[in-house]
Amino acid sequence: MTQKSKLRSSFAEAVADIPDGSTIAFGGFAMPGTPFNLIKALMEQGAKRLTLIGNTTGGAQKPRMPDIGMLVENGQVAKVICAFTAATRPTDTLPFTKYYESGEVDAELVPQGTLAERLRAAGAGIPAFYTPTAVGTELAEGRETRVINGREYLLEYALPVDYAFIRASTADTAGNLRFHRAQRNFCPVMATAARITIAEIDNPIVAAGSIDPDDVHTSGIYVHRLVQVPPEPEGLWPAKRQERKR
Amino acid sequence: MSGTKGLNRQQMADRVAREFQDGWIVNLGVGIPTMCSNTDIGDRDITYHSENGVIGYGAVAAEGHEDLNLVNAGGQNVTLKPGAAVVHHADSFGVIRGGHIDATVMGAYQVSMNGDFANWKLKGQKGGGIGGAMDLAACAKRVFIILEHVTRDGSSRLVTVCDLPVTARGVVTLVATNYGLFEPTKTGFYLREIAPGLTVDEIRAATGGVLTIADGLKQIAVDG
Numbered sequence: 001m002t003q004k005s006k007l008r009s010s011f012a013e014a015v016a017d018i019p020d021g022s023t024i025a026f027g028g029f030a031m032p033g034t035p036f037n038l039i040k041a042l043m044e045q046g047a048k049r050l051t052l053i054g055n056t057t058g059g060a061q062k063p064r065m066p067d068i069g070m071l072v073e074n075g076q077v078a079k080v081i082c083a084f085t086a087a088t089r090p091t092d093t094l095p096f097t098k099y100y101e102s103g104e105v106d107a108e109l110v111p112q113g114t115l116a117e118r119l120r121a122a123g124a125g126i127p128a129f130y131t132p133t134a135v136g137t138e139l140a141e142g143r144e145t146r147v148i149n150g151r152e153y154l155l156e157y158a159l160p161v162d163y164a165f166i167r168a169s170t171a172d173t174a175g176n177l178r179f180h181r182a183q184r185n186f187c188p189v190m191a192t193a194a195r196i197t198i199a200e201i202d203n204p205i206v207a208a209g210s211i212d213p214d215d216v217h218t219s220g221i222y223v224h225r226l227v228q229v230p231p232e233p234e235g236l237w238p239a240k241r242q243e244r245k246r
Numbered sequence: 247m248s249g250t251k252g253l254n255r256q257q258m259a260d261r262v263a264r265e266f267q268d269g270w271i272v273n274l275g276v277g278i279p280t281m282c283s284n285t286d287i288g289d290r291d292i293t294y295h296s297e298n299g300v301i302g303y304g305a306v307a308a309e310g311h312e313d314l315n316l317v318n319a320g321g322q323n324v325t326l327k328p329g330a331a332v333v334h335h336a337d338s339f340g341v342i343r344g345g346h347i348d349a350t351v352m353g354a355y356q357v358s359m360n361g362d363f364a365n366w367k368l369k370g371q372k373g374g375g376i377g378g379a380m381d382l383a384a385c386a387k388r389v390f391i392i393l394e395h396v397t398r399d400g401s402s403r404l405v406t407v408c409d410l411p412v413t414a415r416g417v418v419t420l421v422a423t424n425y426g427l428f429e430p431t432k433t434g435f436y437l438r439e440i441a442p443g444l445t446v447d448e449i450r451a452a453t454g455g456v457l458t459i460a461d462g463l464k465q466i467a468v469d470g
Binding site: 032086107110132134169183184 | 277296297298299300312313317321322326332333334338339342367368372373375376377379380385411412
């Protein structure tokens with residue numbers, strides 16, 4: 001086997017070479033699939049002027065786990081591309097919001113399905129696409145639209161990234177991944193959109209061939225570095241959300 | 247507070263859930279819409295879709311039986327029904343944009359009489375919270391909105407024209423408030439059913455635009 005091993009012994013090692021100014025996509029929707037350990041390692045690594053992509057900037061739920069907002073608070077972020085710059089409940093305030101409102105950090109607000117499709121397009125060699133989403137809204141103002149078969153569509157561009165940080169349940173040494181339940185979310189499309197995908201893995205990494213090819217969710221061709229998540233407290237795992245009273 | 251008149255939150259959700267037909271694929275938004283899944287609608291088989299790619303989720307998991315890697319769009323730890331499937335996010339929104347969602351139920355700040363609605367950004371706010379709302383609003387076969395009829399300061403949420411940034415235009419097919427069940431008709435709101443304890447005059451006074459009333463106006467049936 002001439003290919004260099006994809007296994008990394010620590011999260012720090014897996015993120016050590018990430019330069020300032022990188023664009024990084026983070027998988028995850030609520031807790032499942034969020035690469036808490038890689039985010040924490042990136043905070044310690046200290047790369048700056050980052051552009052970060054994720055569903056939300058985090059911090060709306062308790063307990064708070066490593067999220068985009070923490071990297072913002074750590075002074076590492078220039079811009080965020082996400083589906084929420086504010087919380088769903090207007091009475092909630094995200095930690096990120098004050099940095100955005102003061103202009104310290106830029107943001108691009110993208111409908112969630114458009115965000116997923118822009119990443120998918122980037123990984124699939126589609127430079128742009130038309131979508132009915134956001135037509136007639138403030139987001140479409142001044143942008144290119146086109147009427148196809150009598151319906152108006154908005155032009156959206158592919159969103160390639162330098163790195164994807166994702167979390168999966170199982171990996172083999174070839175980098176083939178399986179996700180458990182809602183862990184999958186954005187992770188597979190982010191892996192295809194990235195030059196380098198780094199995956200944190202719940203279970204011990206198995207030998208190539210141990211996952212039946214029919215059961216692979218993300219092909220190892222998209223996955224470059226693997227780190228197994230150690231047990232708590234050294235490793236970070238999804239926690240039960242604290243329910244809030246209304 | 248006038249907001250406490252009429253139906254409570256679960257009763258609004260119940261009324262909307264009773265619109266669901268056997269075999270429908272339904273997406274429930276965060277908040278009151280989630281409560282539609284508590285409604286007893288007999289043996290009608292509904293498949294609940296969540297933005298994160300979970301197709302066919304069931305009840306919230308019992309304490310101590312949660313799978314922390316299984317959540318609905320609201321981040322609640324849910325269970326799966328037999329026949330459930332999980333797809334990735336781009337495929338999940340392919341379900342939405344592809345027109346496979348029979349109904350989406352969402353909360354909103356405002357609905358206008360031509361079927362526009364606003365639910366992602368407050369007045370003067372920088373940015374907002376869109377999530378999957380714009381995709382669902384633009385592409386689901388039916389858009390059902392649940393909201394309190396009036397704001398805390400007493401102004402109507404059913405308006406002639408939305409003055410908040412809209413989520414989509416002309417898409418709302420049904421509106422359930424604590425006062426009644428309405429359809430936007432382009433020229434006004436059509437009151438299909440009235441909540442117990444409310445009068446047509448009260449509703450007219452609390453509704454923006456023209457209000458038309460169903461012949462033989464029925465009262466909304468309330469459980470318990």
